[in-house]
Amino acid sequence: MSHSITPHTSRQYDWELEDIRTRVLVMGRLVEQQIVEAVDALVNKDVEKAKSVINEDYEVDAMDVSIDEECTQILACRQPAAGDLRLVIAVIKIVADLERIGDGAERIARAAISLSDREKPANVFESIKSMANCAAGMLRDSLDAFAHMDTEAAFSVVMQDTQVDAQHENILRQLITYMMEDPRNISWAVELTLVVRILERIGDHACNICEHVIYLVKGRDVRHIGLEGMEQIVREK
Amino acid sequence: MSHSITPHTSRQYDWELEDIRTRVLVMGRLVEQQIVEAVDALVNKDVEKAKSVINEDYEVDAMDVSIDEECTQILACRQPAAGDLRLVIAVIKIVADLERIGDGAERIARAAISLSDREKPANVFESIKSMANCAAGMLRDSLDAFAHMDTEAAFSVVMQDTQVDAQHENILRQLITYMMEDPRNISWAVELTLVVRILERIGDHACNICEHVIYLVKGRDVRHIGLEGMEQIVREK
Incomplete structure (x- = not known):
């Protein structure tokens, strides 16, 4: 294979990179919608809606496999370097997180079905709905950060995670x-x-996505270094 | 960069591929030990052991980051193709599963500390210990399957997962x-x-590792296709 790049090849390559970015965003929106609908089904005892979340999980799985395949193709044929390589690696990892969130939505939908015949106190459900909105919001913001390559936005999602953790503790106590x-x-x-x-x-997975965004933009692995270390890298020019 | 490979370069490249394989196995053994010790600490109310599991989690995190970095280096400098490329991708994914298992061991160790001051019925602990042995066994077998590139062994790990799921249901009921x-x-x-x-x-993560082993050896993505589809691909010559 020649390393000289004709304009056509280059445009095609650009298109491929743009395509995996777009497909991650499409997959992310679908997964976000799956969480919101699974929790709606739980709160409103809506068995039909829960079933449709379960039935749509195959779409998430299919995206998981096909985006991965496209990434492998790009690695094999384009031998990406530097920022392009980081994009492909970040996409592979983000897709794995999205797949796990989708899996979580399916599990919530199954719980919605098994709990649909019982009366339960409304205030627990309100708390769960509010927690789900927070977690889904974190996911949405993490994908926006990815779309705009915005490390500041990514960092502020990571900081929101303590709220979701606190809601988790509160609802457990309730x-x-x-x-x-x-x-x-x-x-x-x-x-x-x-x-x-x-x-x-799900909040944790949104944080993982943000870490991948920071890696993609800054070229630095910010996992396991704590909030302060992460903030420092995000603020570096 | 030239595509002709001198014997030295080739030996160095082989060494790099062997090195990421070995390091995944070392990380896997550490993570397996972390689970076993966390559950031991829980069952024996051993706060010191629980603390040492929590303290050692940084080792797992450090391996996660450094193996990932080595994989990125290989992708950037060696532009691996075919089986070598699949090895690097499989390693990136297996490491992510191992990191999550290590995270789970740390959470169990924290539970061991918070539960250490209370008397609890011995038979629940026996059930939990037996379930932990099963899950740790699946992890060990999945790493052996990776070490020997053995898809039959990988498939039999995946089939064990129903046992762990059944133990989960039983202990919940208890x-x-x-x-x-x-x-x-x-x-x-x-x-x-x-x-x-x-x-x-943890059983699910061991299954994921096995799916990556089958992908590595057979070049086929066997996620989300069910046990029968997976068995067919494993048995294909």
Whole structure:
């Protein structure tokens, strides 16, 4: 293979890089919608909506496989360097996080079905809905940060994660109180502890996506270095 | 860069590929040990051991970052093709799964500390220990399958996952029974539901690793195609 690049080849290559970026965003919007609908189905005891979330999970899975395949093709045929290589690696990793979020949405939808026949206190559901909105918001913001290559925006998503963690703790405490009041609450409340744990993990995945965005833009791996270390790298010119 | 390969360059390249393989195995052994020790600490109320698991998590994180960096270097400098490219991609993905398992071990160690001051029924702990052995065994077998590029072994790990899922269901039911018997059991039992959920996810990560092994050897993405589809691809000559 020649390393000289004809204008046509270069345009085609640019198009391929743009295509994986766009497809990540499309996959991200679908996954975000899956979370919101799964939680809606749970809160409104809407079994049909829960089933449609489960049925649509194959779309997320298909995107996972096909974006990965396109990334492998680019690595094999284009031998990308520097920023292009980081884009491909970041896309491979972001897609893995999105797939896991989609998986979480499916699990919430299954919980929605198994819990649909029971009356449960409205205030727990309000808390769960508010936590889901936060987690879905973090995901949306992390994808916006990716779309605009905006490391400041990525960093502010990471900082929001403590809020979702605090909501997780609060709802756990709420659920434990219901269990203590009446043993008949135990079985559904345990199922809801798993739901809120999934939502908490969605916040973590959004943070992972932001770390990949910072890696992509700054060329520095900011995982496991703490918030201060991350902030320093984001602020570096 | 020239595409002709001198013997020296080739030996160096072979060494690099061998090195990332070896380092994945070392990281895998460490992570497996972390799970076993975290669960030991939980079962034996051994706060010191739990703390050492938490303190050693930085080693897992450091391996995560450095193996990833070596993979990026190989992609940038060696422009690997075919099987070599699949090896690098599989390693990037396996490392991400291992990092999450290590994260789970740390969470279990934290639960071990917060639960260390309370008496709890021995039979729940026996069930949890047995489930942890299964999950750690799946991880070990998935890494052996990677070491020997053995797709049959990888497939049999994937088939074991239903056992871990069944143990998860059983222990959940056991825990719910304890909660119903006495409200004073609720708080620790809820914490243990999160521990067994982490163990269940470790089984899932071991399955992911096996899927990456099959991709590496067969060049086919076997995610999301079900056990039958996977078996067919494994058996293809």
